Amino acid sequence: MDYHVRGKIDWTDFNATRELTRVLLHHDYGLNWWIPDGQLCPTVPNRSDYIHWIEDLLSSDIIPKVQADRNTAKGFDIGTGANCIYPLLGASLLGWKFVGSDVTDVALEWADKNVKSNPHISELIEIRRVNMENPASSSEELNDEPGKYGQCTDVDFDNGKAVVIGPSPPAHLLMHSGIGKSYGGPPILVGVVKDGEKFDFCMCNPPFFETIEEAGLNPKTSCGGTMQEMVFPGGDSVFITRIIEDSVQLRQSFLWYTSMVGSKTNLKVLISKLWAVGATIVKTTEFVQGQTCRWGLA
Numbered sequence: 396m397d398y399h400v401r402g403k404i405d406w407t408d409f410n411a412t413r414e415l416t417r418v419l420l421h422h423d424y425g426l427n428w429w430i431p432d433g434q435l436c437p438t439v440p441n442r443s444d445y446i447h448w449i450e451d452l453l454s455s456d457i458i459p460k461v462q463a464d465r466n467t468a469k470g471f472d473i474g475t476g477a478n479c480i481y482p483l484l485g486a487s488l489l490g491w492k493f494v495g496s497d498v499t500d501v502a503l504e505w506a507d508k509n510v511k512s513n514p515h516i517s518e519l520i521e522i523r524r525v526n527m528e529n530p531a532s533s534s535e536e537l538n539d540e541p542g543k544y545g546q547c548t549d550v551d552f553d554n555g556k557a558v559v560i561g562p563s564p565p566a567h568l569l570m571h572s573g574i575g576k577s578y579g580g581p582p583i584l585v586g587v588v589k590d591g592e593k594f595d596f597c598m599c600n601p602p603f604f605e606t607i608e609e610a611g612l613n614p615k616t617s618c619g620g621t622m623q624e625m626v627f628p629g630g631d632s633v634f635i636t637r638i639i640e641d642s643v644q645l646r647q648s649f650l651w652y653t654s655m656v657g658s659k660t661n662l663k664v665l666i667s668k669l670w671a672v673g674a675t676i677v678k679t680t681e682f683v684q685g686q687t688c689r690w691g692l693a
């Protein structure tokens with residue numbers, strides 16, 4: 396019998412959005428999944444979109460594969476969160492291997508629980524603790540010499556092109572971009588990726604905001620999100636600047652570096668930095684909750 400059930404969701408109720416996410420992941424992806432109260436509840440369509448964009452990227456031959464003999468792609472999810480959403484989707488949809496890193500006890504505990512609740516893919520996913528006792532050195536090289544870098548004046552989102560001229564980002568970009576602020580947080584890739592490890596890509600949904608107020612807590616939805624998940628001193632531009640710096644050091648370890656970016660302003664500044672470090676490819680895609688940025692260093 397074919398029948399339809401009409402239902403209503405109260406999007407402002409965290410329990411409702413979490414339950415919807417649980418049911419979607421179970422029904423559409425065969426995944427068992429849960430997160431504790433208040434942790435960031437992922438929107439499944441936008442997370443699976445990011446996985447499929449990476450799939451497209453890997454199927455292109457823009458940069459030759461790291462290990463052509465390996466059939467299974469291997470990714471590194473920076474800040475996998477309690478929800479562990481990217482490794483769960485990548486492993487269940489495409490059979491990819493993952494390392495998912497995080498810094499908080501609750502994220503590491505629940506990411507691990509989510510992996511173990513899915514024995515059919517648990518062998519594919521490693522949850523890795525970032526050692527907080529080894530703070531990353533400050534990112535002076537990119538932050539303190541703005542005159543050294545080109546200014547990105549135009550981004551063509553459809554074609555993934557950036558136009559770069561001039562010596563430094565203008566003051567209004569500097570003010571809103573976190574540029575000039577040094578990264579003082581825990582390691583992100585350097586110090587977490589092990590010697591000799593090779594990945595096809597890294598991905599990241601970084602803490603976007605400088606304050607929890609800025610996180611804005613959209614009154615129309617309730618997706619949770621703790622201070623540790625949403626907020627970082629200097630916001631996502633400082634966080635991603637560190638990833639760019641790490642990508643220069645780890646250019647042999649990854650084929651593609653990718654990250655979500657919270658705003659177009661920050662994206663422009665970050666693209667300038669990518670040009671400055673000689674990234675050979677910059678591909679950007681605009682989507683409903685922000686932008687993604689991808690680069691490769693051949």
Ligand SMILES: C[S@@+](CC[C@H](N)C(=O)[O-])C[C@H]1O[C@@H](n2cnc3c(N)ncnc32)[C@H](O)[C@@H]1O
Pocket residue numbers: 435436437473474475476477478479480481496497498499502525580581582583600601602603623624625
């Ligand atoms: C916005 S949440 C993303 C969670 C999940 N990936 C998602 O898309 O829903 C950002 C995550 O980054 C983690 N994080 C912050 N600094 C980190 C670092 N240096 N290395 C790894 N994870 C970090 C936070 O604990 C948080 O779980």
